[in-house]
Amino acid sequence: MKQFFAFVKKEFYHILRDRRTMLIVLGIPIVEIILFGFAISTEVKNVRVTILDPSKDVATQRIVSHFGANRYFTVVGNATTAEDIEKGFQSNSIDLGIVFPERFNETLLHTGKADVQVIADGTDPNTATTATNYATSVITAASQELLAEQTGGGAVSPVIVPTVKLLYNPQMEGSYNFVPGVMGLILILICAMMTAISIVREKERGTMEVLLVSPMKPIWIILAKTVPYFTLSCVNLITILLLSVFVLHVPVAGSLFWLTALSMLFIFVALSLGMLISTLAKTQMAAMLISGMGLMMPVMLLSGMMFPVENMPGILRLLSNFVPAKWYIMAVRKIMIEGVSPLFALQEFIVLGIMAVVLVTISLKLFKYRLE
Incomplete structure (x- = not known):
């Protein structure tokens, strides 16, 4: 037994001396519980609301005050035209629009009924549905207060009727939401993993030293290794777009040219990230773990692919900017x-x-042109 405990003690020493193993064993569970605990939430918080209120009467001000007092909504401004609301959605400065008709209170008093339009971005059906449900409940509560005051406190049915309008995805197709997220996840994982493993493989086999002593400058050797993977990633991009349009029926509503240009820029960023990983990893297995597991969780949780970033605590929203x-x-x-x-x-x-630019610069600075 004495020999057994001696071997156990030796293994403990080996593990404690290996900082990377300790980081994986003890650090990853902490990171995962924090990310999953705070990032995964079905609630919709910090919904930015803009108000279009041409009447500005007692009834509309009461409803607006209810939105301002609700913890799920933040009134970020007032619109003067419907075009202002649409521009707010396009610039991603608002999440919800509340539109009142003219002479709202007068219509309510004379006809006993008035409509309020609730406009949401339908590209994320789950978030849009939850936000519009919250907004409808706020409007209903405010209308019940108004009608109770006008009828002396009697119990009456609400007559202020919210009507919901979903922009960009009125059919509430789920594919409109997850296709952009899946595109980002696939491209960054494949590009980063392929590049990192390719360069580390050369190091393991000892062939990188042969390449570095060739007449070509080392920077061009490193960049040349990314060109084939850039080409293959472009083929992947074409495949993804074709499947999205013809199989999942997600149309390309905007410019195909700028969508392609954006995707190629993102592919280059992913390849640069793979270059950076190759400077940190010494083995192909380590490169695969860093590029695979190390990137998958942040992309899935902090990119807005599955859960709105606005719902997360401030520190996670800050970290998401680096994804x-x-x-x-x-x-x-x-x-x-x-x-x-x-x-x-x-x-x-x-x-x-x-x-x-930053990833390429750091990668070239950290890359060892004279391998041990």
Whole structure:
């Protein structure tokens, strides 16, 4: 038994000295419980609301005050025309629009009925349904208060009727939501994994040293290894788009040219990320784990692919800004689903471009041109 405990002690020493193993064994469970605990939520929080209220009477102000007091909504401004609301959706500055007709209170008093239009972005059917349900309940509660005051506190049925309008996806097709997310997940995982494993394979076999002593500059050798994978990724992109349009029936509502340009930029970012991973990993297995498991969870949870980023705590919303797939998915939804001008996706283009430059620069700085 003494020898047995000696071997156990030796194994403990080996594990404790291996910082990467300790990080995987003890660090990943902590990260997972925090991410899954805070990121996975069916609630819809921080819904940004804009109000179009041409009448500005007692009834409309009462309903608006209810939205302002509700913890799920944040009134971000007032629109003057319906076009302002549409532009707000296109620029991703609002999540919900409330439209009152003219002479709202007068119509309510004379006819006993008035309509309120609730406009939501249908590209994410689950979020849109939940947000409109919340908004409908707020309007119903405010209408019951108004009618109770007008009838002396009697119990009456609500006569302010909310009507829901879903933009970009009135049929509530689920594929409109998950296709952009799946595109981002597939491209970043495949591109990063292929590039990282390819470069690390050369290191393991010892052939990288032979390549680095060739007349070609090392930077061109590294970039040349990414060109075939860039080409294969473009083929994957074409396949994904064809399946999305002809099998899943998700139309390309915007410019196909700018959608392709955006996707190629994202592919380059993913390949650059693979280059960075190759500088950190020493074996193909490590490169596969980092590029596969290490990227899958952040992309699925922090990119807005499955759960709205707005529902998460502030620290997770901040971390989500460093996930390239978040910006790609946002831009694909704007161009492919909403069909808006590429100018509304200019921020996403700029962020992805900066990420590409930063990742390539760091990768080249960390890459060891003289391998041990």
